[in-house]
Amino acid sequence: MSLIEIDHLSHRFANGHLALDRVTLRVEEGCFAVIVGPNGSGKTTLLRHLNGLLFPSSGEVRVAGISVPDNPDQARQVVGMVFQNADGQIVGETVIDDVAFGPENLGLSRMEINRMVRQALEEVDLVELADQSPYALSGGEKRRLAIAGVMVMKPRVVVFDEPFSNLDYPGIRQVLAQIVRLHRNGHTILVTTHDLEKVIAHADRLIMMAGGQVVRDGVPHEVVGDSELFGIRKPCAFRMGLEVESWLT
């Protein structure tokens, strides 16, 4: 059984726009998949079905065998989501309050919550800023805070929606290092982007979307050659026939 099972998923918004059109996908545990596509291709809509923020118009979505529409609360403990806009994800007035939000929702004891929060802050190297207001953080720090807020829930899958948008080079490296570390620790990673350059070196699967459909799916170096057919710029190394280098080196 795959960790994520999506069968014939379609989603039509209230205004009639068909955002996803019969998408079928399997994602195995431990996979690092990049979902790439131009704006409006359905990437974010697809991710939002994985933890029950959207429900299918038709089709099925299961994570770890759990039907997401039937059990969204359980699905949210399996799949954590880091949003494109980190500011919009921040709920707490201080860094520590924000990370504690998820465990508080699980009804855990205060001692247990404090332990989990401390561990999550250590993982993203934000312990020193625990009492800061999230609004005083830099873009990269805010994105790491969003990751801590998800990691504290111990999800098996972490999905990142455009994690590098609006970040400077050091911020991109910080966030990428976190994503790679999570993958090394055994998490299944899904990253959406319209800029392959930054993350392709670490992915073991590339899924291309266009018009709400999966149009290519495979090992990155085998399918990346078609990216420009679907409005995605081919990474520089592939253009020049060079070996792909990580942004972390």
Add this chain to the structure above:
Amino acid sequence: MADLTVFSFQPGSSRVHLLDARVKLVCTALVTLAGVAADPGALVALSGGLVIMMRHARLSVKRLARELRLILFFLAIVLVSRALTTPGHPLVAVGDAMITREGIVDGVLICWRLTLVIVLGSLLTATTRPSAIRAAVHWFLHPLPLISGRRAATMMGLLLRFIPVIFEQAAETRDAQRCRGVNLRKNPVYRLKVFAVPMIRRTFEHADNLALAMAARGYRDDRTEPDLTVTRADWAAFVGVLCLCLPAFVSI
């Protein structure tokens, strides 16, 4: 990076910071009521006490004064309307209306009281974690029937969280409109309209995104609340504030 406002929580280890949120809420209510009832002498005592607490909590009085300039317009309206509508000894004639000495005194007192309440609110929010305020509100509301204490407390927590966001969005919207020459338009109604519409739209969009983020992180009403503990220091602070407010209550 967003500018922080004086209404945001500012971490610290002062005695004001360490007081129990429930005690701080009760003290805030007491001082507010006392401020409403106070004569000028009692107002001086309350204001002095407030300034001492702010300095002890290492909050910048200067910065607070700078940010409060946003409400000066509102206070000016209050002052002028009281000065023009309160009967008494006439000082200056403005058309058919008359500015009176009693009106000015009355207006100044009301503005002073309003400022006191606003500064008091900022002292509370700047020295108390929003999660503790939320837990305290829930503690006070949970015995009441027909009111969901947890929901009311969550709404209050989110309101506090939104204040700096709204300030930041207002500043961004204002700057963007200045760049496009809104200052050249003299009609205040037009300027208010073009400012308010995008501001409200962005605030609602932000609220939608926040609701999604909360759902994604498994929000539910019966969450674990912060631990609240009343110590001797809390009781001492309560008695101190009560003594400070007594002259105002006695003067009623």
